[in-house]
Amino acid sequence: MQNYWLEFMTVALVHLLAVASPGPDFAIVLRQALTQSRRNALLSAAGIGIGILLHVGYSLLGIGFIIQQSVVLFTVLKVVGALYLLWIAWHCLRAKPGGLHVEAKGSRGQTGWAAFRLGFLTNVLNPKATLFFVSLFSVIINPGTPVLLQAGYGLYMAFATGLWFALVAIFFTHPRVRRGFNRFGHWLDRAMGGILVLLAGQLLLSTVIGSEPPSVPSSGMDQ
Numbered sequence: 001m002q003n004y005w006l007e008f009m010t011v012a013l014v015h016l017l018a019v020a021s022p023g024p025d026f027a028i029v030l031r032q033a034l035t036q037s038r039r040n041a042l043l044s045a046a047g048i049g050i051g052i053l054l055h056v057g058y059s060l061l062g063i064g065f066i067i068q069q070s071v072v073l074f075t076v077l078k079v080v081g082a083l084y085l086l087w088i089a090w091h092c093l094r095a096k097p098g099g100l101h102v103e104a105k106g107s108r109g110q111t112g113w114a115a116f117r118l119g120f121l122t123n124v125l126n127p128k129a130t131l132f133f134v135s136l137f138s139v140i141i142n143p144g145t146p147v148l149l150q151a152g153y154g155l156y157m158a159f160a161t162g163l164w165f166a167l168v169a170i171f172f173t174h175p176r177v178r179r180g181f182n183r184f185g186h187w188l189d190r191a192m193g194g195i196l197v198l199l200a201g202q203l204l205l206s207t208v209i210g211s212e213p214p215s216v217p218s219s220g221m222d223q
Contacts, residue, residue: 023199025123048161051124088122
């Protein structure tokens with residue numbers, strides 16, 4: 001049992017480094033927190049956390065390893081992920097001057113489902129998250145570890161991810177923080193769009209040059 005505790009602590013540390021690194025998930029939650037209600041920002045954070053469960057599920061079933069080894073499947077995943085990031089970036093880059101617009105309560109803005117779906121798809125369509133979890137379950141987690149225990153690791157990572165981004169959402173939806181960003185809100189939105197374009201370009205470039213996926217997990221799950 002002591003070995004399992006050591007394994008869990010290793011998983012928790014690697015996951016912490018990965019989830020805290022800036023990337024699409026962080027960019028989306030930050031934008032949601034500054035332009036939407038706190039409820040919608042938290043729903044996007046929850047979507048990201050639930051997305052982790054999908055990665056864990058196919059990793060436990062061995063499907064993730066198949067995706068990693070199949071050039072065609074992994075290329076399709078990267079292209080779809082890049083196109084989704086470009087779609088979000090397009091909306092960010094269209095931001096106009098006038099400060100950040102926070103959806104008023106009861107207004108016909110972004111629905112709760114749309115907010116949740118945004119976070120979920122951003123995480124699920126991130127191919128680097130796929131690589132991270134496949135590597136985590138094949139390198140760090142011993143194949144002899146009971147499946148229920150491995151599933152427990154997955155539940156922890158989903159909860160920890162959702163909690164981290166919920167804290168990010170709560171911080172950036174604080175009125176004082178919002179007021180601080182309000183004067184240059186449209187530039188922040190455009191900057192987010194630019195970052196997402198770069199991330200999408202990195203995915204497409206890796207597809208063109210046929211870069212090989214890494215065989216060990218790193219702290220770049222969310223890059």
